[in-house]
Amino acid sequence: MRTGDGRMTKTLTMDKPDDRRRLDHMAQAVIGKPLDRPDGPLKVSGTAPYAAEYEIENCAHGVLLRAATMGTVKSLNRAKIEALPGVLGVFSSDEFLRNPAQGMAGEAPVQGVGEVAYVGEVIGLVVAETFEQARHASYAFAPEIEPAGHIVDPEAVEPEPQDSEAVDQGDLAGAMRDASHSVDVVYRTEGHAAAAMEPHASIAVWDGPKLTLYGAYQMLKFNRKELADSLGLDEADVRIVSRYVGGGFGSKLGISQEGIAAAVAARGLGRPVSVVMTRQQVFESIMRRTETKQHMRLAADAEGRLTGLGHESLISNLPDEEFAEPVPQSTHFLYGGENRKISLNVARIHRPAAGSVRAPGEAVGMPVLENAMDELAHAVGIDPVELRKKNLPECHPETGIPFGTRKYAECMDEGAKRFGWADRNRVPGGLREGEWLIGHGMAGASRVNMTETAKARVTLSANGTATVETDMTDIGTGSYTVLGQVAAEMLGLDPAKVEVKLGDTDLPPGSGSGGSIGASSCGSAVFLACEDVRTQICEALGCEEADLTLKDGEAVTGNRRMSLADALGADELTGEGEFNPGETSEDYAQAGYGAYFCEVAVNSVTGETRVRRMLGVYAAGRILNEKTARSQCLGGMTWGIGTALTEELVHDERNGKIVNRDLAEYHVPVNLDVPQLNVVFLEEREDAACPIQSKGIGELGFCGAAGAITNAIYNATGVRVRDYPVTLDKLLAGLPD
Structure with missing residues (x-):
């Protein structure tokens, strides 16, 4: 062309x-090597410019204004704020965003802030000469809002089915009735925050009709369109600069509130405006991962072969949002079972918007699927690795299309050998070191492989x-x-x-x-x-x-x-x-695979859980850089520790407000929480994926990791906790001491 x-x-x-x-036939021999990052020295020396660090002359500073209650905004009461020292103006318009766009989905963001849909929603922006003046002025914000009651409990409304995830194949009820062994359980996971280190930030600069936005964004070609659509501009008149991003994990997929607000204010003032979200603003108004309620049903014959599989999930989101966490994404293809019922239902409630956060779908669906498989292995009396290998389908069990490369069994075998799985304690609660109960668990990893025009x-x-x-x-x-x-x-x-x-x-x-x-x-x-x-x-x-x-x-x-x-x-x-991407994305079931093996110690007196060692073995096509890929998987396993043991968004039951809205109260794993983590990659080439034979690795390192930890907790204690995270209060009642 x-x-x-x-x-x-x-x-x-x-x-x-x-x-x-x-690439296998080139001569330079640098592909796959664990090379250092060329941007590393810039970052550690502080010279890599992040979104809020571009030096823009005559730049004013804005602080976002949020609603403390839901309802109809009658007045922002601007006069009191505008009278304060240094204040240049208070801005709000129908161009403002209710919450960030979804980025990859392509739909326009929901705009307009006249109706407050959730506590913490951004409804205005105060701009001043300095950040300190703008922040001081924000404390005087006292909008007039006519309160309105909204439902915030996802189990108190009739949910909407998501047809895209629905499968009803064969007779699952009959398979459960006739099964030699079965599992019929409900698991729950709490919501998560992306918790990226860099907060959301934007600097808007107009040059006549043309807008340049320096921002922290992940998907620039989509973000450019979202920004243009929101402001009624031609895409050709919009430029976004986002050279370094301090983590996104899904939260920066779409254009967000501070970017639109900065652009509106800069246009109104005729000078650049910088807006940086506080940590609390990020937690309250940027995407959360939905909480889930997952009903798992597994039916198996006497040897442990699946005859039926059910995975029915309840999630939540705001009204008018298209995103629905694809909880059963891996359940569709990972294991067999001719009788299948898979569904996803969305409760429309008024908590902050749910969106993509750290491997959406598999992040919360895979651990639960792997917990259910562990429960089935115990019911059948079979090794958990052997049960999984016994139930690998020859082709996609719902569509019949062939798999691309699939080294799931090899990942489990290699991991079992390296971990010493054969020598583990097999009796729940049967291994003890003083006060500590020692357990071992494993789980599979899978993440659908996707590509995009580039x-x-x-x-x-x-x-x-x-x-x-x-x-x-x-x-x-x-x-x-x-x-x-x-x-x-x-x-x-x-x-x-x-x-x-x-x-x-x-x-x-x-x-x-x-x-x-x-x-x-x-x-x-x-x-x-x-x-x-x-x-x-x-x-x-x-x-x-x-x-x-x-x-x-x-x-x-x-x-x-x-x-x-x-x-x-x-x-x-x-x-x-x-x-x-072409027909191969539809003609082959493409995914990355892996397996986790984990050892935990649970204190029999306090219920404290410590992850003592963890191994991840992965097959993700060609590994382009061994060091960066390993770092991704180390981060994924660390997320798994957080999902299993510490991370949960807490909502006020009266109004849906996020209560633990900073890193002091939302507990992500830190160095002392993370033991020795080992990562192994299997040699693989995925010809159906792309001409460099690679598959996605970043999220694969996370999917299912929490399940290995919770399975190990069961092996250590004999206590099966089905509500994530497994905090000590959920363990104490069942511990032997």
């Missing part, structure tokens, strides 16, 4: 598996350096590192000679960071752009692609060896690549 300026774009749509595996541009200069350009973001996952490695491998360069430019909508639109799509999607676009460059080199040298080797800044073809400078002369070569 030829671009507007005459350049060719190398385009690939994945309509069939790509088995060329070209474009990239690669320029190879005559001096032997290259530049990679795409608006892809790096939210701490290593995008700068991995994309540079792909280009270095394809062009035969030292990675230090590849500059990667990200996080600016003036660059080619990448996939964005979310849903573990980034490395495969944008990496493939960079790969294709480099293929374009290699083709141009072949044309310049008069050789065939199969005869060209690029290594250490040199080109070798036939009996000729020359530097890239000699090969290119005074020219520079630019290649553009576009990757598109």
